[in-house]
Amino acid sequence: AALPAGTQAPPPTPHVFSDPAEIGALRRNLLAWYDRCKRDLPWRTLAATETDADRRAYAVWVSEIMLQQTQVATVIDYYNRWMQKWPTLQALAQASLEEVNELWAGLGYYSRGKRLQEAAKKVVSELAGRMPRTAEDLQKLLPGVGRYTAGAIASISYGQATGVVDGNVIRVLCRLRCIGADSSSPAVIDQLWDMANALVDRSRPGDFNQALMELGATVCVPKAPLCRECPVKQHCRAQRRKLFGKPTPVPDVEDCGVGGCPLCPPAMEPWDSSLGVTNFPRKAAKKQPRVARTATCVLERRGCHGAPEYLIVQRPSSGLLAGLWEFPSLPLDQDLQEEKQREALADHLRAWTGWPVVAGGLRFVGEVVHIFSHIHQTYVVYSLPLDGDVTLDPALTPSRWVTEEEFHASAVSTAMKKV
Numbered sequence: 001a002a003l004p005a006g007t008q009a010p011p012p013t014p015h016v017f018s019d020p021a022e023i024g025a026l027r028r029n030l031l032a033w034y035d036r037c038k039r040d041l042p043w044r045t046l047a048a049t050e051t052d053a054d055r056r057a058y059a060v061w062v063s064e065i066m067l068q069q070t071q072v073a074t075v076i077d078y079y080n081r082w083m084q085k086w087p088t089l090q091a092l093a094q095a096s097l098e099e100v101n102e103l104w105a106g107l108g109y110y111s112r113g114k115r116l117q118e119a120a121k122k123v124v125s126e127l128a129g130r131m132p133r134t135a136e137d138l139q140k141l142l143p144g145v146g147r148y149t150a151g152a153i154a155s156i157s158y159g160q161a162t163g164v165v166d167g168n169v170i171r172v173l174c175r176l177r178c179i180g181a182d183s184s185s186p187a188v189i190d191q192l193w194d195m196a197n198a199l200v201d202r203s204r205p206g207d208f209n210q211a212l213m214e215l216g217a218t219v220c221v222p223k224a225p226l227c228r229e230c231p232v233k234q235h236c237r238a239q240r241r242k243l244f245g246k247p248t249p250v251p252d253v254e255d256c257g258v259g260g261c262p263l264c265p266p267a268m269e270p271w272d273s274s275l276g277v278t279n280f281p282r283k284a285a286k287k288q289p290r291v292a293r294t295a296t297c298v299l300e301r302r303g304c305h306g307a308p309e310y311l312i313v314q315r316p317s318s319g320l321l322a323g324l325w326e327f328p329s330l331p332l333d334q335d336l337q338e339e340k341q342r343e344a345l346a347d348h349l350r351a352w353t354g355w356p357v358v359a360g361g362l363r364f365v366g367e368v369v370h371i372f373s374h375i376h377q378t379y380v381v382y383s384l385p386l387d388g389d390v391t392l393d394p395a396l397t398p399s400r401w402v403t404e405e406e407f408h409a410s411a412v413s414t415a416m417k418k419v
């Protein structure tokens with residue numbers, strides 16, 4: 001019979017968890033494994049021991065923002081320093097953006113720190129310092145808090161029975177239920193959120209969500225998953241298919257028995273038995289990063305005690321690497337000849353410092369490549385020793401001379417440290 005207008009057909013059963021007994025068993029197996037094997041992490045300790053709900057939510061929130069796009073091992077040290085410096089929302093709300101950038105330097109995706117601090121200010125000034133108490137309100141009221149972060153904070157800090165979907169969860173769920181359609185498509189993402197909400201353990205939602213993510217991070221890893229050690233292998237359809245699937249795939253086979261299934265691998269790219277469980281998840285091809293070149297000049301002078309000092313300038317307060325400090329830099333046109341790029345940089349430095357900088361005085365040092373999320377950036381590095389002082393017009397751009405030690409303690413990006 002036709003479905004009423006506006007309702008969607010339920011997904012074919014091989015792609016969902018429909019048996020309550022199986023859901024119960026999966027929860028128990030996953031939680032028992034988590035209790036045995038979970039990594040000891042500072043934010044977990046805080047979430048388990050902090051009795052004040054606002055402080056607990058803040059501690060989880062900071063960890064979740066830092067962990068977006070950054071590995072656990074890198075985050076730990078930053079997290080500890082952050083929580084020591086700003087143990088509460090109120091403390092963070094009083095910090096300056098410069099201090100936030102300095103502590104964040106090296107973690108990447110700098111707007112995360114800035115947004116976190118802006119949101120803390122909002123909680124203090126508009127919500128009387130009280131964190132919203134549900135995933136829905138967290139997402140609605142806090143800038144920079146999306147569906148995932150809201151679900152993580154609410155389940156881990158308040159015990160709200162709400163699921164989460166991040167990259168690790170996507171991988172695990174797509175494998176558990178043989179979902180081979182493009183895992184970044186809205187249809188698949190919606191399906192995974194429904195599944196995460198249905199699966200989450202009602203009495204230990206925070207632990208369950210962390211367990212699912214931990215499984216993706218340590219066992220059900222992208223390239224060589226450790227299926228033999230997996231606590232939920234008996235619930236995994238990808239694993240079953242690997243063990244009992246057809247040795248040679250029949251092209252255009254109707255994987256789940258439903259023709260044109262929106263969750264199966266596309267008919268043109270059927271199950272590949274050489275890939276095993278890593279047939280899942282599948283993603284549409286990524287966009288190629290943009291290629292960019294930037295000329296950078298390390299201006300050096302003798303400081304008052306004879307130690308070299310370097311000039312750094314501050315980037316604009318919006319856009320890529322907003323507000324961070326860097327060596328004076330100039331974006332270059334693609335395919336500019338070496339001689340031309342040197343002249344362009346000399347012109348730029350001359351106009352800016354008022355010094356008679358000539359192209360021949362710039363010493364080529366080398367090239368540094370740095371990959372931002374969407375930009376393949378090459379810095380063409382020059383150096384220029386100076387005999388006297390250079391004072392830049394502060395109205396033009398903030399600048400300062402720093403020793404090497406001060407440079408490393410400043411809010412500079414990883415790319416500039418490489419330079």
Ligand code: SF4
Nearest residue numbers: 220227230233236277
């Ligand atoms: Fe992942 Fe293998 Fe476990 Fe399936 S059995 S969830 S593929 S680790």
